[in-house]
Amino acid sequence: MTAAPYDTYRAGLDAGRLTFQRCRACGEAWLPPREDCPHCWSADWGWEEASGKATVVSWVVYHAAFDKRFADRLPYNVAIVELDEGPRMITNIIEIPPDEDVIGRKAILAFERDHDRLLPRYRLDPS
Amino acid sequence: MRGKAVIAGIGHTAFGKQPGRSTVSLNIEACRNAVADAGIEKNAVDGLLVKVPTSKVEMMYGQKLAEAMGMSPRFGGVFDQGGASNISMIAIAAMAIEAGQCEVALVTLADNPRTGSRHAYEKVWGDDADFGWSSVVAGYAMIARRYMHDHGDVSDIHAAIAMACRKHGADNPHAQLRLPLTREMYDASPWVVGPLRRDDCCLVSDGAAAVVVMSADRAKDLGVKAPVPILGFGQGNSSIDVPLREDLTETQAGVSARTAFAMAGLAPKDIDVAQIYDCFTITVAMTLEAYGFAPKGKLAALVKEGGFEVGGALPLNTSGGLLSETGMPGLQLVLEGVRQMRGFSSNQVLDAETCIVSNQGGIMHTHSTLILGRQ
Numbered sequence A: 001m002t003a004a005p006y007d008t009y010r011a012g013l014d015a016g017r018l019t020f021q022r023c024r025a026c027g028e029a030w031l032p033p034r035e036d037c038p039h040c041w042s043a044d045w046g047w048e049e050a051s052g053k054a055t056v057v058s059w060v061v062y063h064a065a066f067d068k069r070f071a072d073r074l075p076y077n078v079a080i081v082e083l084d085e086g087p088r089m090i091t092n093i094i095e096i097p098p099d100e101d102v103i104g105r106k107a108i109l110a111f112e113r114d115h116d117r118l119l120p121r122y123r124l125d126p127s
Numbered sequence B: 001m002r003g004k005a006v007i008a009g010i011g012h013t014a015f016g017k018q019p020g021r022s023t024v025s026l027n028i029e030a031c032r033n034a035v036a037d038a039g040i041e042k043n044a045v046d047g048l049l050v051k052v053p054t055s056k057v058e059m060m061y062g063q064k065l066a067e068a069m070g071m072s073p074r075f076g077g078v079f080d081q082g083g084a085s086n087i088s089m090i091a092i093a094a095m096a097i098e099a100g101q102c103e104v105a106l107v108t109l110a111d112n113p114r115t116g117s118r119h120a121y122e123k124v125w126g127d128d129a130d131f132g133w134s135s136v137v138a139g140y141a142m143i144a145r146r147y148m149h150d151h152g153d154v155s156d157i158h159a160a161i162a163m164a165c166r167k168h169g170a171d172n173p174h175a176q177l178r179l180p181l182t183r184e185m186y187d188a189s190p191w192v193v194g195p196l197r198r199d200d201c202c203l204v205s206d207g208a209a210a211v212v213v214m215s216a217d218r219a220k221d222l223g224v225k226a227p228v229p230i231l232g233f234g235q236g237n238s239s240i241d242v243p244l245r246e247d248l249t250e251t252q253a254g255v256s257a258r259t260a261f262a263m264a265g266l267a268p269k270d271i272d273v274a275q276i277y278d279c280f281t282i283t284v285a286m287t288l289e290a291y292g293f294a295p296k297g298k299l300a301a302l303v304k305e306g307g308f309e310v311g312g313a314l315p316l317n318t319s320g321g322l323l324s325e326t327g328m329p330g331l332q333l334v335l336e337g338v339r340q341m342r343g344f345s346s347n348q349v350l351d352a353e354t355c356i357v358s359n360q361g362g363i364m365h366t367h368s369t370l371i372l373g374r375q
């Protein structure tokens, strides 16, 4: 019995490694973890480690805490980034300069310990 | 199928707070009113289609409702597409009637997130909850931010949409929020999840609405007083979740509208009044563009001089929409379309002969379109 894809993904994060799945049949790469290739439906895929380079697709700023765990963190951001390898993920950007539109900015993976686990967050690439 | 089916009756409950009322009871009240409006008897109804209540999803809800209504419908059940379900169920009813599967169908929706549970709208998003990713509004805010990046500042458009809905809601005696919105009030409205403000977001409401669908011929036989012909319908499902959508500002709303326009033999220029699903102002902006009322990023021309208000180029949400009449997910827009085609809206568009209605669900995951005409 092999581990469920999410469990393998999570174990990677817990070890400070961001991984994604790539289809051996068609080459499609994806996150979040799933059991079959969403492009060609093949179940033949493997894990790869992300380079940590990504681009910001969009981001929002919470001024209300729908999740009470975040009540003392307002305002905070949540972002969508696209890894250079293709997969997308939800994350936080560590420090967004005020009044700056960061869509299209390059970002670099930076693990932070939070909520009793290692979270794959991103810093804007200063270059 | 153009014009073969009609909406023969409409009904709704009061909107706002309905403490202690179950969704079953709210559905029954709306159905009672819709059947009375059609002027038919309960035993004429042999189809029952219901949207599952978002606040509390229950197995076999369609059968539970039928039992409470003392019915054993030939054709019936639940369709799960979020807010797009309403128009999709009207379309399914029309097709079922055409295919001889039933003769008279009730399509109904009830929910009670205001006094019941709001969990569905404020929920955390699975494994990403540890990033603080939660709530429906944040998904729309992600889309809105990207839209603004690609097409420039849209605060004028968002404000115009909110102000038109609130103005129309103020004129509707059944509306939950009857306070007109000024531009100053909009600009001072607090952020919920930036770039969306409180006044960009729909109401949270208890209530129900229902419509009676039958063939035009059956409506004639039964002596229905004000049947409204269904000219076209369509749907489209983006399905892919927001973070994974290749282009965050693209949905299947255009596919839905083109299907409906083709069936109706009409084009956007032929539409006199629109009821556009306004869970958030960004949804209206993107839907109008996808429908072909303006090229992408070029809505500003429509906004000028009260273009969305009665008397303007494209009057929309003439009963106040989700932003002002009730936050109920979508069927109230169909009811207002029917009132416009009957000529009895509290914000009647003079000589309106066509009305387009949009419904959508999830975070732009699903979309459905209905085009109504005048008898």
Ligand SMILES: [Zn+2]
Binding pocket: A023, A024, A025, A026, A027, A028, A037, A038, A039, A040, A041, A042
């Ligand atoms: Zn594949």
